[in-house]
Amino acid sequence: MQNSNFVVEQPSTKQDFEAYYHLRYHVLRKPWRQPLGSELDETDNTSIHAFIKNNDIAIACSRLHFVDETTAQIRYMAVHPNYQGKGLGKLVVNYLEGISKKNNRTKIILHARENAVKFYENCGYTVKETSYLLFGEIQHYLMDKIV
Numbered sequence: 239m240q241n242s243n244f245v246v247e248q249p250s251t252k253q254d255f256e257a258y259y260h261l262r263y264h265v266l267r268k269p270w271r272q273p274l275g276s277e278l279d280e281t282d283n284t285s286i287h288a289f290i291k292n293n294d295i296a297i298a299c300s301r302l303h304f305v306d307e308t309t310a311q312i313r314y315m316a317v318h319p320n321y322q323g324k325g326l327g328k329l330v331v332n333y334l335e336g337i338s339k340k341n342n343r344t345k346i347i348l349h350a351r352e353n354a355v356k357f358y359e360n361c362g363y364t365v366k367e368t369s370y371l372l373f374g375e376i377q378h379y380l381m382d383k384i385v
């Protein structure tokens with residue numbers, strides 16, 4: 239999938255995964271002074287990861303995991319601050335939606351940070367309910383989409 243020069247791919251090498259988790263940490267954990275390692279969870283090993291690279295640096299990333307036979311979940315969506323607002327987040331979401339559909343998971347759920355709700359609405363997601371509060375301050379909203 240391409241947006242001018244940018245291609246969404248799945249990390250495959252050790253270097254890819256280091257770049258991928260580095261971006262996740264720096265965008266989603268470090269600003270809240272969370273320790274290195276807090277960007278990982280137990281379902282990473284069984285998830286499908288997607289990212290966009292620029293000169294071996296990850297500039298957008300996210301992942302998909304299957305919740306059950308019909309539903310998948312997108313988590314850890316992050317775009318490098320210098321590359322936000324250029325359509326990269328949407329490219330990654332579209333890519334993961336394609337994978338979900340191919341695997342017969344036609345419903346996608348996610349817990350959106352408050353600042354990302356408009357982005358996901360733009361991608362066709364609907365707010366279902368207020369979800370959890372992360373680090374005591376980041377309100378999340380459960381959203382879904384049929385793909």
Ligand SMILES: CC(C)(COP(=O)(O)OP(=O)(O)OC[C@H]1O[C@@H](n2cnc3c(N)ncnc32)[C@H](O)[C@@H]1OP(=O)(O)O)[C@@H](O)C(=O)NCCC(=O)NCCS
Binds near residue numbers: 266
């Ligand atoms: C939220 C985030 C993933 C969006 O990625 P992005 O690459 O900046 O977004 P895109 O450029 O792909 O935006 C896609 C569309 O959503 C719209 N959009 C994105 N953010 C928006 C916002 N805050 N308000 C309104 N519209 C927004 C864009 O205008 C664009 O619209 P268009 O397709 O009509 O031109 C990114 O800004 C980010 O990483 N933020 C910090 C981390 C974060 O909050 N992650 C989400 C965790 S749930």
